[in-house]
Amino acid sequence: MNSTLPSHTQTQLEFDPASKPPPQPSPDGTRRRFVVHSDKDDYDYVAQRQTAKPTNTLESTAHLVKGCLGGGILGIHEAYMKTGIWTALFTTFLFAFYIAYCIHMLVAAAQTLYKRLHVTEMSYPDLAEASVETGPFTCLKKYSKFFRYVVDATICIDLFGACCVYEIIIAKTIKELIENSTGMVDNDLNMLRLYIFALLVPVLLLCMITTLKYLAPFSLVADVFIVACVVATVYYGLQKAPDISTVPAWKSGIGFFEFCGIVVFGMEGVGVSLPIENNMKDPTKFPLVLGAGMSVVVTFLSLVGFFGYWGFGEETISPVTLNFPKEVFPTVLQCLMGIMIFITFALNFWAPFNLVWFYISKKHNTDTHWIWERVYRAAFVVLITIIAIAFPNIGNLMGLLGAFSLSNIGFIFPALINTLVIWENPGLGKWKWRLWKNMFVLALGVLLFIAGTYSNLKGLIQNL
Numbered sequence: 001m002n003s004t005l006p007s008h009t010q011t012q013l014e015f016d017p018a019s020k021p022p023p024q025p026s027p028d029g030t031r032r033r034f035v036v037h038s039d040k041d042d043y044d045y046v047a048q049r050q051t052a053k054p055t056n057t058l059e060s061t062a063h064l065v066k067g068c069l070g071g072g073i074l075g076i077h078e079a080y081m082k083t084g085i086w087t088a089l090f091t092t093f094l095f096a097f098y099i100a101y102c103i104h105m106l107v108a109a110a111q112t113l114y115k116r117l118h119v120t121e122m123s124y125p126d127l128a129e130a131s132v133e134t135g136p137f138t139c140l141k142k143y144s145k146f147f148r149y150v151v152d153a154t155i156c157i158d159l160f161g162a163c164c165v166y167e168i169i170i171a172k173t174i175k176e177l178i179e180n181s182t183g184m185v186d187n188d189l190n191m192l193r194l195y196i197f198a199l200l201v202p203v204l205l206l207c208m209i210t211t212l213k214y215l216a217p218f219s220l221v222a223d224v225f226i227v228a229c230v231v232a233t234v235y236y237g238l239q240k241a242p243d244i245s246t247v248p249a250w251k252s253g254i255g256f257f258e259f260c261g262i263v264v265f266g267m268e269g270v271g272v273s274l275p276i277e278n279n280m281k282d283p284t285k286f287p288l289v290l291g292a293g294m295s296v297v298v299t300f301l302s303l304v305g306f307f308g309y310w311g312f313g314e315e316t317i318s319p320v321t322l323n324f325p326k327e328v329f330p331t332v333l334q335c336l337m338g339i340m341i342f343i344t345f346a347l348n349f350w351a352p353f354n355l356v357w358f359y360i361s362k363k364h365n366t367d368t369h370w371i372w373e374r375v376y377r378a379a380f381v382v383l384i385t386i387i388a389i390a391f392p393n394i395g396n397l398m399g400l401l402g403a404f405s406l407s408n409i410g411f412i413f414p415a416l417i418n419t420l421v422i423w424e425n426p427g428l429g430k431w432k433w434r435l436w437k438n439m440f441v442l443a444l445g446v447l448l449f450i451a452g453t454y455s456n457l458k459g460l461i462q463n464l
Helices: 057-068 076-083 085-117 124-133 138-181 189-198 200-206 217-240 253-267 270-278 283-315 328-363 366-390 394-422 430-462
Strands: none
Touching: 057 270, 057 283, 076 085, 076 253, 076 283, 076 394, 085 124, 085 253, 085 270, 085 283, 085 394, 085 430, 124 138, 124 270, 124 394, 138 189, 138 328, 138 366, 138 394, 189 200, 189 366, 200 328, 200 366, 217 283, 217 328, 253 283, 253 394, 253 430, 270 283, 270 394, 328 366, 394 430
16 A cells, blocks of 8 residues: 555555565565564564664654555545535544554554564564464464465455556546536546546556656655645635535435445555554654654545535535636646546555565566566456446445455454454453453444445445
8 A cells, every 4th residue: 555645555665665565475485483482581673673764753654644645535525425524524533543543553563573573573464474373372373374365365455446446536537627628517427437448558558667766756746736635625615615504414324334434445554554663763652653643644634525525515526626616726736636646556556466476476487477477467457447447436436445455454453463462461451451442443343344345335336
C-alpha cells in the first residue's frame, strides 16, 4: 500500500525500493520456524538492528502521514454526504482513534515478539504467522502458515482494488476536462466506462515498468498536490457554502455504514506501520509518531470531507477536484492531479504484484521469468480495468474495500494477533480485562466488515 498519493495502505514504505520488497515468505520458500527464548534472556532488538538509513521521529511521522493519506481523501466528501455532516465529522475522529489504537496494538505485539523470538524486525505476514505458531493454543499452530496467506491475500485484494479506484478517478478527471471543453455534460456511466476502457493501453504500458526508481520521485510531488487539494477544497467550498443549519446532520443507517467504509479506506495506515517501525532509529518512540501522524491525517481528511460536502452539497461528485469552478487554477490542478495519479498508479500496483509474483514465479523456469512477469502484469491490469468498468462508482468501491479488506487487516487481525501474543505474558489481567478489550475491538471490526460490505456492495450492484 509507501507512499504515494494513491497508496493509502501499501504493505511497505519505499525508503529504499531495491531493498524493501513487500512482505513475503523467506526467500528459500521453506517454512520459517520461530524459536521462543526465555524471558530471562534480555534481548535488545533496537541495538541489534542493522538499518542502513534509519529514520528519526519527524521523518517517520511524515512517512506515516504519506502512508495513510491516499486517493481516499479525494472521495471523503461524498462519504459525508451519505450520512450527514455532523455525524460524519464526529465519527471521523472516532475512527481516527480506533485506527490508531489498532495500529498501536499491532506494533506493540510485534515489539513483544522481537524480544521473545530474538528477531529485529517483522513484516505484517511475519507477525501473523509467528503469533499463531508461538501462541498459547497448540491446536492452532498448524494454521500459522494459513493465517499468513490470509493476510497476504487480504492485502492484495485491498491494493489491487485501490488500483481500480484510481483508474476510475483518472477516467472521471479526463471525462470532465474533455466534456467541459466541448460544452458537453454527460453523466452517463456507460460513457465513463468508455473512458476507463480507453485507459487500458496507457496503464498497461505504464505497469510494464518493473523498477520503482523511475517513478519514486513523483511521490514527493504528489504530496504537494494533496496539500493543494485540501486548501482548494476549503477555499472553494466556503465560497458556495449555504447556512450550516440547512445541511443534514444525519441521514440513514445504510448511508452511515457506506461512510464508515470510505473513511476507513481514506485514513487506514496499518499496512505501513510495521515498515515504518522497522526503519526507525528509535522504535520505542513509535507511539509519538502514531499520535502526531494520525492527528495530521484526521485533520486533512475532515477538512476535505466537511468543507467539500458543506460547500458542494447534495450534488457533489468524486473526485473532489471536479466540484471546483471552471477557472484556470482549478483546471490546472485537476490536470496535474490526474497526471500524478496516473503515474503513481504503477507505484501502487508494484506492491501487490510483487507479492503475487513471488508465489507464481515458482511455477516457471527462471530463464523465462522476464516474459512471464510481463504476461502476468498485463493480465492483472486487464482484470483491474474490467472491475473498474463493471463498478465505476468510486464512493461505493472505496467503501467496499474499506469494509471488506481494511476492517480485517486494520481491526480484526490486530485484535487477534495481540490477544495471542499477550495471552500468557503479561496475561489477560484482572477479570480478563485485556481479553474483553480486544474482543470489543474485534467485534467493532466484524460489525464494520458485515454491515459495511453489505451496504457498499448493495450500492455497487444498484449502479451496474
